[in-house]
Structure formats: structure tokens, C-alpha cells
Amino acid sequence: MSYVHAYLRASTEEQDANRARKSLEDFAAANNTRIAGWYVEQESGAKLARPELFRLLDNTQPGDVLLLEQIDRLSRLNAEDWDKLRGLITAKGVRIVSLDMPTSHTFLTVADEFTARMMGAINGMMLDMLAAIARKDYTDRRRRQAEGIVKAKAAGRYKPRTVDxxxxxxxxxxxxxxxxxxxxxxxxxxxxxxxxxxxxxxxxxx
Incomplete structure (x- = not known):
């Protein structure tokens, strides 16, 4: 028997890692499946070291599903770290299902080996592409933030955040x-x- 493990993540700059919980619950219900466990953490997707993600993977068996709202919840990693994480997930035999990657949804229903292998190949390409896009979005955002700080400093308007x-x-x-x-x-x-x-x-x- 395979199990579905839901992963929710938000960076420390974002509002709430649990924001997408209902979307995942509704998706699971619509596909006649049940979420066996929830793993929630407030960490940057650009970091490979994420305790809850690795706890999830430790608790999986081959054929289990890692359920996400979006691929960027799993990774905003650079290419080297993404290859490490992807390799670990592949070695564990875990299937990634993400709401923003419709081709992955078939992993909840596909039974025959040929179709599963075909969809696995397609999803692998889609997964790498979306992970690369998520990383580019992250680096572009960081670059724009740095440029904004430089401009604000030049104009005498920059006020660094202080902790109360x-x-x-x-x-x-x-x-x-x-x-x-x-x-x-x-x-x-x-x-x-x-x-x-x-x-x-x-x-x-x-």
C-alpha cells in the first residue's frame, strides 16, 4: 500500500506555510485518496537543509507520493543542490504530485507499468523545468531587491529593518x-x- 505525504513550506518572509492546506485536502478528496501525514516548515526553498522535508522522505516507502501545491514549495535550489534532492527522491522511489503540474496527477491513478514509466519520463522533464523556473524567479527577485536597496541608499531613503x-x-x-x-x-x-x-x-x- 502506498501513502500520500503532504509537504507545506513558506519562507520566513511569507505569511503562512499552512495556507495551501485546504487546496491539498480538496485535491486529495477529489482523487479519492487520503493524506497520511502533513509536514510543515518555515524555511527558504533555496536551502537544501530542511528538517521537515527530510523527515518526510525518511518516512516514505517506494511508491509513496509527495504531494505539493507548487513545485517551488519543494525547490528554489541551485542546480547542484536540486540534483542531490532529486537523486534522493528518485532513490527512495517517491513520486511527486504537484497541483501545478497536471501530468503528475496520473501518479494517483496509474496502475500498469508501461503507462507509469511513460508518465514518469514526462513528469521528470516537467519537474526539472519547473524547478529551474522556480530558481530563476528566486534569483531575479533577490537581484531586484538588491537593486532597490542600492537605489534607496543613493536617494537617502533606505531604512534597514530593525528587530523589536x-x-x-x-x-x-x-x-x-x-x-x-x-x-x-x-x-x-x-x-x-x-x-x-x-x-x-x-x-x-x-
Missing amino acids: LNKQGAIISMLRDGKSYGTIEKALGVSRATIAKASKVMRTEE
């Missing part, structure tokens, strides 16, 4: 008390990205 240490301390205290992100948002008037950053600081201190 008192607020960060309050967030960490509430996290240690077991308070949810939603509760902290309402109590302190902060964004999920700010809470995620404080959570990261808290983990480094432990």
Missing part, C-alpha cells in the same frame, strides 16, 4: 507557553512571519 527585541521576547515567551500562532497574532498584533522569525531565534537558543 521586547516584542520578540514576548513572542518567544508565548511560544514556550504553548500558545498558537493565531493566539499570538491577536494578542501582540504581529504577523506570522514575525512569529516564525522569533521561533527560529528561540530554537537557536535552546
Whole structure:
């Protein structure tokens, strides 16, 4: 029996890694399948070292499915790191199904070996192409941000972000008390990205 493992990721600059949960639940229901496990993390897709992603892969067996909203949730990696991750996924025999890659959806239903191999070849090409596009989007965005900072500095308008240490301390205290992100948002008037950053600081201190 194969299982479906859902992976949700957002970078620390984004709002909420759980944002796409309902979309994946609806997709699974529409395809008469059940999600066996959820793996959620707040990390950059440009980093290969992502604990939840590797925990997911450790928990898979050949034939299992890694379910995503978009390929860029899995990778914004450079070519070398993408090859490493892709090789690991292939070696595990895990099939990637992504909502933004319709050809991959057949992995939930295909039974005969010939069709599975044909779709595997097609999906492999699509996967590499979308991963390359995701990386280009990442590098283009970083370049535009750097250019914007240079222009703002030249015009005397650049104000680097500062951390409110008192607020960060309050967030960490509430996290240690077991308070949810939603509760902290309402109590302190902060964004999920700010809470995620404080959570990261808290983990480094432990």
C-alpha cells in the first residue's frame, strides 16, 4: 500500500506555510485518496537543509507520493543542490504530485507499468523545468531587491529593518507557553512571519 505525504513550506518572509492546506485536502478528496501525514516548515526553498522535508522522505516507502501545491514549495535550489534532492527522491522511489503540474496527477491513478514509466519520463522533464523556473524567479527577485536597496541608499531613503527585541521576547515567551500562532497574532498584533522569525531565534537558543 502506498501513502500520500503532504509537504507545506513558506519562507520566513511569507505569511503562512499552512495556507495551501485546504487546496491539498480538496485535491486529495477529489482523487479519492487520503493524506497520511502533513509536514510543515518555515524555511527558504533555496536551502537544501530542511528538517521537515527530510523527515518526510525518511518516512516514505517506494511508491509513496509527495504531494505539493507548487513545485517551488519543494525547490528554489541551485542546480547542484536540486540534483542531490532529486537523486534522493528518485532513490527512495517517491513520486511527486504537484497541483501545478497536471501530468503528475496520473501518479494517483496509474496502475500498469508501461503507462507509469511513460508518465514518469514526462513528469521528470516537467519537474526539472519547473524547478529551474522556480530558481530563476528566486534569483531575479533577490537581484531586484538588491537593486532597490542600492537605489534607496543613493536617494537617502533606505531604512534597514530593525528587530523589536521586547516584542520578540514576548513572542518567544508565548511560544514556550504553548500558545498558537493565531493566539499570538491577536494578542501582540504581529504577523506570522514575525512569529516564525522569533521561533527560529528561540530554537537557536535552546
